[in-house]
Amino acid sequence: MPLASETTKTSELELEAIDYFVRLMSLLGMPRSVGEIYGLLYFSRDPLPMDMIAAKLGLSMGSASQGLRTLRSLKAVKVTYVLGDRRDYYLAESEFRHLLSSFIKEEIMPHLENGKLRIERMQQILGRETESYDEDFCRHRIEKLKRLQKASSRLLPTLAGLLKL
């Protein structure tokens, strides 16, 4: 637990941003700590080292480390080297769109790929099991899935692209 003396008081604006991003991130299924860290960095002009982030937010080092890893992988945070200090300093990538775009690429697209395989499997199964009384019905449903699949495969990369600009 950090001593009050070590932690600069968290400003009202920071609190507001933390709240805002905790919500936004949780919409993307990210844990609270990730939103907190990003929120704190969002209104910080100077880059912050991990231990200060953890102290300000009252997080353990473990959480901070894991949260920063996530943010780095989403390109939501940049690492800065500060002369004469061994620690890594972090800065928020202020274009949140970048984050959304990486999120689509990293978290959603793989599921889409996987979905394609599954639909193929469904077709195989239906092909094998002949003479089911509702074969036609199932065939139609599979067709619908394929259309959904195709539409998403077009739409999502486009969206990811749009966001980056």
Next chain:
Amino acid sequence: MPLASETTKTSELELEAIDYFVRLMSLLGMPRSVGEIYGLLYFSRDPLPMDMIAAKLGLSMGSASQGLRTLRSLKAVKVTYVLGDRRDYYLAESEFRHLLSSFIKEEIMPHLENGKLRIERMQQILGRETESYDEDFCRHRIEKLKRLQKASSRLLPTLAGLLKL
């Protein structure tokens, strides 16, 4: 726990669909049970009553009831009345896009609205706290948030609209 005699054997195709939709729904942050129910209904030509759904999936009535409520609210499921039976029968709305569209409207848009208010609050706070040394910096960041906000407010309803067609 349902007796084996009450449960028609779940077909391979049904299993595949259940798996598929459990994943897809979990991407939207929906609990497992919701995906299971929708998956089961997706390849069922005949509407099914809640007790049969619960039996086939090995879910409690409570879960089935809650899951169907969610699916109804997303317009992912239609209720059918069967003559001479008191139970409600459920049918999957096969256009999954409808579900995505309701999801955007019901789950995401409210957060957006809320976000707008929060950004306004940030501006108020910044307005009050004069002479912070990085006031300009914060002002810029708030501007970025507003742009993100505006872009999403345009994009998401458009997307929801596109999906419905």
Next chain:
DNA sequence: TTGACATTTCATTTTTTTTTGAAATAGTTG
């Protein structure tokens, strides 16, 4: 009105996810 059944609600239990904290690792400096 009463009984039979379908459905919902909700306190409790179970499961899953997230956080913690301490140990392991890595890296730098004297």
Next chain:
DNA sequence: CAACTATTTCAAAAAAAAATGAAATGTCAA
């Protein structure tokens, strides 16, 4: 190389989310 510090890892604890099951509610029909 040895001492020090920053960071990561991971088993265990805590917290959050979901499922259960039994009681409450609603609804129809005899």
